[in-house]
Amino acid sequence: MGALDQELAQELAAWEARGLTRREQALEGLVDLVTNDYLNLAxxxxxxxxxxxxxxxxxxxxxxxxxxxxxxxxxxxxxxxxxxxxxxxxxxxxxxxxxxxxxxxxxxxxxxxxxxxxxxxxxxxxxxxxxxxxxxxxxxxxxxxxxxxxxxxxxxxxxxxxxxxxxxxxxxxxxxxxxxxxxxxxxxxxxxxxxxxxxxxxxxxxxxxxxxxxxxxxxxxxxxxxxxxxxxxxxxxxxxxxxxxxxxxxxxxxxxxxxxxxxxxxxxxxxxxxxxxAADRGRDRALGLARDLAGALGLPMPAAAIVPIPTGSLDRAIQASSKLRAKGLDVRAIRPPTVAPGSERLRVVCHSHNEPSDLQDLVTTLRELDLPTAGAAQQSLPSASPLVVLGTDTDVGKTIVAAALLRAASKEGPAHYWKPVQSGPDCDTQTVKSLSAGKVLDPGYTFDLPASPHEAARAEGREVDLAELDRMLSEHLTLPGTLVIEPAGGVQVPLTDECLQIDWLARHRLPSVLVARSGLGTLNHTLLTLESLERRNLRPRALILVGPHHPSNHDTLARMSRLPVLELPLLDPLGRESLDGWLEEQDLSCVLPATMVSTR
CATH class of the missing domain: 3.40.640.10 (Type I PLP-dependent aspartate aminotransferase-like (Major domain))
Structure with missing residues (x-):
C-alpha cells in the first residue's frame, strides 16, 4: 500500500469510527421506500x-x-x-x-x-x-x-x-x-x-x-x-x-x-x-400516501412525496433503518454530512406503486422502536438559530462580541452561549456569563495551557475527539432560540493534529460573523481569513471591527469584503451597561436575521 493509500485508509477509518461509513446497497426485493422513482417508470x-x-x-x-x-x-x-x-x-x-x-x-x-x-x-x-x-x-x-x-x-x-x-x-x-x-x-x-x-x-x-x-x-x-x-x-x-x-x-x-x-x-x-x-392517478397516489404517512406520525405535511422522520440521534437513525430492513422495508438513514449534525433522520419516499399496508407496517415498526413521539420528533430537529463568532486571531475581542450578541438575542427570546474548546486560565465562558443575560453552557473541552487546542490537549495527554464535539454540537442545536458559538483563537488553529478548526466548521456550515482588530495590521489578517473562509463556502454575515475607529481600514474592508461592517470601540468601563449603550446604536438585522434584532 502506497503512502497515499495509507492516508486514505486512515481517513476511512475515521469515518467508520464516527458511524458515517457509506456502502452501496441494492433493494434486494425489499419494499422501495427510498428511491426517487416516484411514478415507478423505471x-x-x-x-x-x-x-x-x-x-x-x-x-x-x-x-x-x-x-x-x-x-x-x-x-x-x-x-x-x-x-x-x-x-x-x-x-x-x-x-x-x-x-x-x-x-x-x-x-x-x-x-x-x-x-x-x-x-x-x-x-x-x-x-x-x-x-x-x-x-x-x-x-x-x-x-x-x-x-x-x-x-x-x-x-x-x-x-x-x-x-x-x-x-x-x-x-x-x-x-x-x-x-x-x-x-x-x-x-x-x-x-x-x-x-x-x-x-x-x-x-x-x-x-x-x-x-x-x-x-x-x-x-x-x-x-x-x-x-x-x-x-x-x-x-x-x-x-x-x-x-x-x-x-x-x-x-x-x-x-x-x-x-x-x-x-x-x-x-x-x-x-x-x-x-x-399522463400519470395523474400515479402522482395523486404518491402524494396521498405521503400525506397519510405524515399525518399518522404527527409530522408536517410534505410538499410532495418525501417525508423526513426525525430520529433524535445518529445511532437511532441507523438502528431504525436496520430494523425496518429486517421487516422488508427499505428506508435509509440520512446522516452527516448529507444533513447537519443533530438532524439525523429517516427519509421516506412514497411512490405510486407503494401500498397503504406498506406504510402501515412502517408506522407500526417505528412505534415498536420507541422513536420520539410526534411532538418530540419535531423537537429533535435543530431548533436553535446558531451563530458562530469567528476571529482573525486570538485576543481580537471575540468574547466581548459574543457577549454583546448573546445579550441582544436574549432580549428577543431564549439564548445560549457555548465554547467548544477553552484553553488557558482566562475563562471566556465566565466573562460572557458576567456580561450577558443569556444562559452559558459548559465548554466542550477545558485545558490549562493557553495554546491552540491540539497543543493544549497534548500537554495533558489528551486529545479533542471530533465525534464527541459533533455530538455536543448536535445536542446544543436542539435548544430553543439563539445559540452563540465562540471557537478558540483564529479560524486556522488546529483542533487536532489532522483537523483545522476552519475545516471542522466547514463540515457544519453554520452562520457566522468575523471579528477583527480595527487598527494597524488588520487588512492583511482579515482579508486572508476571509479568503480562507470563502474557499470553504463560509461567508460571514458581517465583519465586526474591535478598537478605535480607523476610517481607512473600515472603508477598505467594507469595499473589498462586501460585508456589512460594524464597529465596537474599547468600552471603558466594560460591563452590561456599556454593552447596552453600544447595542442601542446598532442595527443587528444583518447579524441576527432570524430575530431581526434592531435596537436603534
Missing part, C-alpha cells in the same frame, strides 16, 4: 421498449460529445418534449443533473456577479456556484427576508442569480416560488429552479413546482428537468429560452466536454415524459 414497459428500439436503431453508446457528432436525433426530441411540457421555448440535454447544474450556473454568471443560494440547495447547485467564481451568498433555508436582505446588499453586482429547488430532497419542504419571483423582480435578479423532486408530482400534468405557482415569468432564467427521478431514466434537461440554450451550448462545460447520452437513455426519456404527463 419499470414501465413503455420505457423499456422505447430504450430497446432506440439502441437497436442508433447503437449502444453516445460515441462522443454532441458538438463532435455524438448522440442521436432523439436528443433534440427529448429537449423539445421537455420544453413543451414545461411551457418553455427550448432545452438542452445533459448526461446527468449534476453536470447540468454545474454547467448551467457558470454559464450564466462569473466574476463581478452575485449568486444567492438556499442553505439546503443540492450539492450540484453549490458546486456550480463555486465554479462560476461569482460572489456567493447563502440565505437561511426558505427565509425570504434573508434572501431579500442579501439581494439588497448586492446592489453593485453586474448580474444577480437566485438558486432554489422546487422541493427539497432531504426536508420535503418547498419555497413559495411566487414570492421568490417577486423578490427577484424587485432586485433585478434572475431565478433558477431545480425541479428534481417536484417534476412529475406537482403542477398541471406534473409540470413541476413553478407550473403550480403564481411566479413572475419575467425573472425565470432556467428550470432543471431531471431524468433519473420521476421520469424513470437518467440525464437532465435545462429548459428556458432559445437564447439560454444557445448560451449553454457555447459555455456549459458539462455539455461541451461530455459524451452524449446513450440513445437508449434518450429513447427512455421521451417515453418517460409522455408517461409522466
Amino acid at each position: 419499470q414501465d414497459p413503455h420505457l423499456i421498449e422505447a430504450a430497446r428500439r432506440a439502441a437497436e436503431r442508433y447503437g449502444a453508446g453516445g460515441r462522443s460529445a454532441r458538438l463532435l457528432g455524438g448522440g442521436s436525433p432523439l436528443d433534440r426530441e427529448v429537449e423539445r418534449a421537455a420544453a413543451e411540457w414545461l411551457d418553455a421555448e427550448d432545452g438542452l440535454l445533459f448526461p446527468s443533473g449534476y453536470q447540468a447544474n454545474t454547467g448551467l450556473v457558470p454559464a450564466l454568471v462569473g466574476p463581478g456577479d452575485l449568486v444567492v443560494s438556499d442553505a439546503l440547495n443540492h450539492a450540484s447547485l453549490i458546486d456550480g456556484a463555486r465554479l462560476s467564481r461569482a460572489r456567493v451568498e447563502v440565505h437561511e433555508h426558505l427565509d425570504a427576508e434573508h434572501l431579500e436582505h442579501l439581494l439588497q446588499q448586492g446592489g453593485g453586482a453586474r448580474r444577480k442569480l437566485v438558486l432554489v429547488e422546487g422541493v427539497y430532497s432531504m426536508d420535503g419542504d418547498a419555497p413559495d416560488l411566487g414570492l421568490w419571483s417577486r423578490i427577484c423582480a424587485r432586485h433585478g435578479a434572475a431565478l433558477v429552479v431545480d425541479e428534481a423532486h417536484a417534476l412529475g408530482l406537482l403542477g398541471p400534468a406534473g409540470a413541476g413546482a413553478w407550473a403550480a405557482s403564481d411566479g413572475d415569468p419575467s425573472v425565470l432564467a432556467a428550470r432543471l428537468v431531471t431524468g433519473g427521478k420521476a421520469l424513470g431514466a437518467m440525464g437532465a434537461v435545462v429548459v428556458g429560452s432559445a437564447v439560454l440554450r444557445a448560451q449553454l451550448v457555447h459555455r456549459a462545460r458539462g455539455f461541451m466536454f461530455s459524451t452524449a447520452v446513450a440513445p437508449a437513455i434518450a429513447g427512455a426519456l421521451l417515453a418517460g415524459i409522455e408517461q409522466a404527463r
